[in-house]
Amino acid sequence: MSIVDSVIGRRKSVIPGFGITLGTTLLWLALIVLIPLAALFVRTAELSLNEFIGVITSRRALRAFELSFGLSFAAALVNLVFGAVVVWTLVRYRFPGRRLFDAIVDIPFALPTAVAGIALTTLYAQNGWIGGLLAPLGVKIAFTPLGIFVALVFIGLPFVVRTVQPVLEDLDEELEEAAASLGAGRWLTVRRVVLPSVVPALLTGFTMAFARAVGEYGSVIFIAGNLPNYSEIAPLLIVIRLQEFHYADATAIAVVMLVAALVFLSLINALQYWSERRTGKRQ
Amino acid sequence: MTALPVTERNDNLAISLTGREPATAAGDGRRAALRPDARTDPPWIRAVAIGSTVAFLGLFIVLPLVSVFTQALAKGATTYIAALHDADTLTAIRLTLVIAAISVATNCVFGLIGAWAIAKFEFRGKNLLITLIEIPFSVSPVIAGLVFVLLFGLQGYFGPWLVAHHVRIIFALPGMALATIFVTFPFIVRELIPLMQQQGTEEEEAALSLGASGLKTFLRVTLPNVKWALLYGVLLCNARAMGEFGAVSVVSGHVRGETNTMPLEIEALYDSYQFVAAFAVASLLALLALVTLVVKAALEARVRED
Amino acid sequence: MKISVVDVVKRFGDFLALDRVRLEVRSGELLALLGPSGSGKTTLLRIVAGLEWPDHGQVLFDGEDALSRGAGERHVGFVFQHYALFRHMTVFENVAFGLRAKPRAQRLSEPEIHRRVEKLLDLVQLGWLAQRYPAQLSGGQRQRIALARALAIEPRVLLLDEPFGSLDAKVRRELRRWLRKLHDEIHVTSILVTHDQEEALEVADRVVVIDRGRIEQIGTPQEIYDHPETAFVNGFIGESIALSVVVRDRDVRFGGRSIGIDPRDTPDGAATLFVRPFHMAILAASGENDLKGVVKRIHGIGAARRVEIVLGSDPEPTIIEIDALRTQQWHVGQTVGLRPEEYRLFRT
Numbered sequence: 001m002s003i004v005d006s007v008i009g010r011r012k013s014v015i016p017g018f019g020i021t022l023g024t025t026l027l028w029l030a031l032i033v034l035i036p037l038a039a040l041f042v043r044t045a046e047l048s049l050n051e052f053i054g055v056i057t058s059r060r061a062l063r064a065f066e067l068s069f070g071l072s073f074a075a076a077l078v079n080l081v082f083g084a085v086v087v088w089t090l091v092r093y094r095f096p097g098r099r100l101f102d103a104i105v106d107i108p109f110a111l112p113t114a115v116a117g118i119a120l121t122t123l124y125a126q127n128g129w130i131g132g133l134l135a136p137l138g139v140k141i142a143f144t145p146l147g148i149f150v151a152l153v154f155i156g157l158p159f160v161v162r163t164v165q166p167v168l169e170d171l172d173e174e175l176e177e178a179a180a181s182l183g184a185g186r187w188l189t190v191r192r193v194v195l196p197s198v199v200p201a202l203l204t205g206f207t208m209a210f211a212r213a214v215g216e217y218g219s220v221i222f223i224a225g226n227l228p229n230y231s232e233i234a235p236l237l238i239v240i241r242l243q244e245f246h247y248a249d250a251t252a253i254a255v256v257m258l259v260a261a262l263v264f265l266s267l268i269n270a271l272q273y274w275s276e277r278r279t280g281k282r283q
Numbered sequence: 284m285t286a287l288p289v290t291e292r293n294d295n296l297a298i299s300l301t302g303r304e305p306a307t308a309a310g311d312g313r314r315a316a317l318r319p320d321a322r323t324d325p326p327w328i329r330a331v332a333i334g335s336t337v338a339f340l341g342l343f344i345v346l347p348l349v350s351v352f353t354q355a356l357a358k359g360a361t362t363y364i365a366a367l368h369d370a371d372t373l374t375a376i377r378l379t380l381v382i383a384a385i386s387v388a389t390n391c392v393f394g395l396i397g398a399w400a401i402a403k404f405e406f407r408g409k410n411l412l413i414t415l416i417e418i419p420f421s422v423s424p425v426i427a428g429l430v431f432v433l434l435f436g437l438q439g440y441f442g443p444w445l446v447a448h449h450v451r452i453i454f455a456l457p458g459m460a461l462a463t464i465f466v467t468f469p470f471i472v473r474e475l476i477p478l479m480q481q482q483g484t485e486e487e488e489a490a491l492s493l494g495a496s497g498l499k500t501f502l503r504v505t506l507p508n509v510k511w512a513l514l515y516g517v518l519l520c521n522a523r524a525m526g527e528f529g530a531v532s533v534v535s536g537h538v539r540g541e542t543n544t545m546p547l548e549i550e551a552l553y554d555s556y557q558f559v560a561a562f563a564v565a566s567l568l569a570l571l572a573l574v575t576l577v578v579k580a581a582l583e584a585r586v587r588e589d
Numbered sequence: 590m591k592i593s594v595v596d597v598v599k600r601f602g603d604f605l606a607l608d609r610v611r612l613e614v615r616s617g618e619l620l621a622l623l624g625p626s627g628s629g630k631t632t633l634l635r636i637v638a639g640l641e642w643p644d645h646g647q648v649l650f651d652g653e654d655a656l657s658r659g660a661g662e663r664h665v666g667f668v669f670q671h672y673a674l675f676r677h678m679t680v681f682e683n684v685a686f687g688l689r690a691k692p693r694a695q696r697l698s699e700p701e702i703h704r705r706v707e708k709l710l711d712l713v714q715l716g717w718l719a720q721r722y723p724a725q726l727s728g729g730q731r732q733r734i735a736l737a738r739a740l741a742i743e744p745r746v747l748l749l750d751e752p753f754g755s756l757d758a759k760v761r762r763e764l765r766r767w768l769r770k771l772h773d774e775i776h777v778t779s780i781l782v783t784h785d786q787e788e789a790l791e792v793a794d795r796v797v798v799i800d801r802g803r804i805e806q807i808g809t810p811q812e813i814y815d816h817p818e819t820a821f822v823n824g825f826i827g828e829s830i831a832l833s834v835v836v837r838d839r840d841v842r843f844g845g846r847s848i849g850i851d852p853r854d855t856p857d858g859a860a861t862l863f864v865r866p867f868h869m870a871i872l873a874a875s876g877e878n879d880l881k882g883v884v885k886r887i888h889g890i891g892a893a894r895r896v897e898i899v900l901g902s903d904p905e906p907t908i909i910e911i912d913a914l915r916t917q918q919w920h921v922g923q924t925v926g927l928r929p930e931e932y933r934l935f936r937t
Contacts, residue, residue: 012642013404014488014491014639014640014641014659014660015403015404015484015487015488015491015497016491016497017399017400017497017501018400018404021396021397021399021400022400022404022406024393024396024400025393025396025397025400025401025412026412028393028396028397029397029412029415029416032461032464032465032468033415033416033418033419033465033468034415035434036430036431036433036434036465037418037422037430039430039433039434039440040426040429040430040433043433082335082339085332085335085336085339086335086336086339086340088332089332089333089335089336090336092324093329093332093333095333097337101336101337101340103576103580104340104344104345105340105344106576106579107344107348107572107576108344110522110572110573110575110576110579111348111526111568111569111572112525112526112527112528112545112546112565112568112572113424113526113528113529113546114526114528114546114547114549114550114565114568115351115526115546115549115565115568115569115572116347117528118549118553118561118562118565119347119348119350119351119354119562119565120347122350122354122558122562123346123347123350128350129346129350130342130346150343153343154343154344154347157343157344186324186325211421214423215421215422215423215424215425215426216423217423217424217425217528217529217532218424218528218529218532218546222550222553235423235424235425235426235529236425238425238426238429239425239532239533242429242432242533245438247432247433247436247438250429251429251433254425254426254429257423257426258422258426261421261422261423262418262421264421265414265417265418265421269414485669485671485673486673486674486675486676488640488660488667488669488673489667489669489673489674489675489738490675490686490690491659491660491661492638492639492640492660492661492665492666492667492739493661493686493687493690493738493739493741493742494661494662494664494687494690494691494742495661495686495687495690496661496690499690503675503686503690504675507677507678508676508677
C-alpha cells in the first residue's frame, strides 16, 4: 500500500483503476474549477485590505449588494409561501390538469435565462400584457427593482416545490390518520404532524432559491433597467468593472459573492442533513 | 375461480364502506390523496389552494412561456422563418451546438471517470470531493466567466503568453467552451454517482473473477448498467450548455456572426429592437426546454427501473 | 487442485477478521466453512478468490503463490450470495461471459462457446431459460445460473459464498442436495461458506468450524459432531444441553452438589458440561449422586414427548428439554434423576 493509500484510508481492492481515475478526476477538477476559482482570490489579494474594503463598501457596490441580496431574499420568501401552497396542492389534491401543472413547475429550471429575461421584460413592460394592465394604475414593473423581483421569483419557483415534494409524498399517511382518530382537528394535525417533517425541506428550498437568485444574471439584466445605485445587481457590476479592465475591483465583488455562495452551500448541506434526520432517512 | 389478491379485496371493501373510489396504487410512488376522511381538507381550502396554485403558476410560468411564442409569431410565420434563416442567427446556432457538444462530451468522459473513482472505492475525503465537484452549481455564472478572463484574458495571468503564441481563448470559442464546461461540470457525474453506489461492486467483482480485464468489465458490465442515468445526465448537461448566458457572455466578444451563441444572439437582437427576431431564436431554445422536460420525464421512469 | 492457507491475518480497521488462519484444502474435496456471522468465513473465501488481500500470510495453489495474481488470473469460480448476475445480459450471455472475456488469442470460436454454454445450461437443467433476463428468474434459478457461469471457465476451484442464504428453506434443501450430486459428477475442489450447520454437515466432505477469525476444528461431519474439540464447536453443532459446573478433586459439581460423573482430564475450576439431549437418561428413582430436577412441563405429539425439567435454583433455575419415549410415564412436579450417558467437559 502506498503512502497515498494509507493517507486516504484505502484498502487494496480487486476493482482496478483507483489511482488513475481518482488522479484524473482530481486533475480535471483542479484545472477546470479549483485553479480558476483560486485565481479569483489571488487576484483580489493584490488589493490591500483597505483597498478591498474600500471597493466592497463603495456606494455603488453596497447598493448593488443590497439590491441583489435584498430582492433575492424577498423573492425567496414569496416562493416559500406560494411554493408551499403549490406543493401541497400538487401532492394532496386531484384536479384536472394536475399532472400538467406539476410538469410546468420545472420550466424555470429548464428555460434558458436569456429567454426568460426577454419574455418577462416584454410581459411587464408598459405596453406588455401585464405591464399594460398596471400602467393606468401608475405601477411600473419593467426597468425597476420590482421587475428584478418578478424575475427572481420566476427563477426560484421550482426550488421550494421540488425540495418539499418528495418529503411530502413520503409522509406516512398513517400518522395523520392516527392523529385524526385521536380526535385532532385538521389544522392541528397539519401543524403538529405534517409541518415538523416538512419544515427542514421548506427551509432548504428557501435557501436554494435565495442562493440562486443572488447569483442570477441572464433573467434579470433585461428587465432590470440596470441604472447604477438603483436597479443594478451585483453580478452586473462585476461585468461592468471587468469591461473597464478594473479586474481587482471586479474580483473583490466577486469574492464577496463567492463567499456568500459557499456559505449558502454549507447551509443547504446542513439543512438537508437535518431534513433527512427529521424524516428518518438518516439516523 | 382464482382468489383475488389482497389489495383488490381491500379496495372493494373500501368502496362498500365509504361509497368512494379506493386509493390507486400509483406507479410514481405518490400515496393517493383519496383515502377518505383523515387526510381530506375542507372544500373551501381546497378551492383556494387549487385556485392560487393555478393562478400563481399560470401568471409566473405559463404566461411568460406562451408570450415567447406569440411574440415570435407576431409578424406572421414567414417573418419567423426568415429570422431563423438569417446568417448571423445560423452561425449562432452552429456555435451553440458546437459548444454544447464539446461540453457534453468532456463532461461525459469526466463523469464516468469521476463516478468510477467515487462510487466503486472507499476512501477518506469522498464527501469533500463531491462537495468540491458541485461548487459550479452554487457559483454565479458571471463569476464562472470572470475566472477564465482572469486566467486567459489580455490582462490575465496567461494573457501575455497567449498573445505571444497567437492563441486566442477569451473572446473566442475555447474560452466560451471552458466557461460552459465549468458551468455544466457536475451534471453528469452527479447523476451517475448515486446509481453506481447503489449498484455496488458485486457485478464488477463477478466479471473480474471470470477473467475480464478492468476495461472490459467497465465497458460490458458497468456502462450498460448506468446507461439511462448517463443519458439523463447528458440531457440536463446539454440543456444547460445550450442555454448558458451569463458565463459565456463574460468571455465572449459579443461579435455577431462570430462569437455569439444563441442566448447572446438573443440579447443582441433584443438590444437592437429586433424583437421578433430575438423571440424567434428564443422560441427555439424554449422548444428545446420543453423537449428536454418531456424526455427527462420519460427517462426518469427508466432510471428508476435500474 | 490443492489449496494451502498459511497464517493468514486480516484486519478491517481495528477489527481482527482473521487471526493466523491455517488451512489445507484437499484436491477434489467439498469443504464447508461453517461459522456464525462475523466469524470471518466470507473474508477467508474472498481472500482465496483474490477479491481481498490478507495483511499477512500466504495462499498457495498447488504450492504456487496465489497472492501475486488477481482474481481473474487465479482461475477460480466464485458464486456470490446475491448471485451478481449481469442484469443487462440474458442468461446465455451471462454464462458465456467468462468465455467471451478472454483475450482474442485464447478465446474459443463462437460456435464452440455456444456449445459449451448449452452444455452447462443442460447441466444445471435450465436450458429453456437461455434467452431470459435475470430479473425474470426465481432465486433458485438465478443461483444455478450463477453456478453455471462460474463453471464455464473450467475453474480450478469453486468458491461459494452462502449460495443458498437468500432462498427459502425448501428450495435451499433441494439445491444443496443438487449441489452435492453435481460435485460428485465433476469433482472440482470446492469451498462452501455457510452459517447453516445442517447444510454443512449434509453436503461437505470436511467441515471447518470457524469463530471470530479462528479455526476451532476441522474434520468430517461425523467427527465434529461426535467428537467436538472445543466448547464452541460442541455448542454450535447440533443440539446440546450445556451446564455450568465446577470441577474439584476429581468430582464434578452442579449447583453445589456432586453429580457423580468422572471429570476425566479436565483440570479443576469452572467448566461447561455438554450433553446431547438424547444422551441424557431420565430415571425415576434418584441415586445419591445423580443430577436432580423437577418436571415442569410435558408437551408434544408423536413418538416422543418433550419434557421440560428444571434443575437447581441458584443463582437461576436452569431449564433443559429432553425427548422422552411415549411409553415412559412422567408427570409434572415429579422429581427425576438425570444421568448423562455420554458427555464432554470443557474448561471455561
